Amino acid sequence: MEKIEHIGIAVQSLNKSIPLFEKLLGTECYKTEEILSEMVNTAFFKTGDSKVELLEGTEENSVISRFIAKKGEGIHHIAFGVENIEEEINRLKLSGFEFINDVPKKGADNKLVCFLHPKTTNGILVELCQEINAEN
Numbered sequence: 060m061e062k063i064e065h066i067g068i069a070v071q072s073l074n075k076s077i078p079l080f081e082k083l084l085g086t087e088c089y090k091t092e093e094i095l096s097e098m099v100n101t102a103f104f105k106t107g108d109s110k111v112e113l114l115e116g117t118e119e120n121s122v123i124s125r126f127i128a129k130k131g132e133g134i135h136h137i138a139f140g141v142e143n144i145e146e147e148i149n150r151l152k153l154s155g156f157e158f159i160n161d162v163p164k165k166g167a168d169n170k171l172v173c174f175l176h177p178k179t180t181n182g183i184l185v186e187l188c189q190e191i192n193a194e195n
C-alpha cells in the first residue's frame with residue numbers, strides 16, 4: 060500500500076460539517092459528489108498528500124445512516140491508496156483477510172474501491188482505492 064489516501068468520516072449533515080471542517084483544516088472543500096449506488100453524499104478536503112472524506116447518508120438504510128444510528132458520527136473508514144487493486148486484493152486474501160466486496164467498484168473521487176471486513180482488521184473498516192486512469 061502506498062499511503063493513507065483518505066480518512067472517511069460519517070456525518071449527520073454535510074451542510075453543517077463542511078463549514079466545520081473548512082474551519083478545522085483551514086482549507087476549502089474542493090469537491091462534493093453523490094454516490095447513488097451507496098446512497099451517500101461525499102465532500103472532500105485536501106490535507107497535504109492525504110484527504111478527508113465526509114460521508115452523509117441520503118437514505119435511512121444507507122450504510123452511513125446505519126453506522127451513525129449505531130455508533131454516532133465519527134471516523135468510518137481508513138482508505139489506503141494502492142497501485143494495483145487486484146494485486147492487493149489477492150495478496151490480502153492469501154494472508155487471510157476477508158473482504159466486504161472483493162470485486163472493485165467505482166467509488167467517489169474517480170477511484171476503484173473495495174472494503175475489507177472489519178472483523179479481520181481489528182475492527183477498522185479498511186478501504187483500498189486505486190486511481191482510475193483516463194485509458195481505463
Ligand code: ZN
Nearest residue numbers: 067112138186
Ligand atoms: Zn472512502
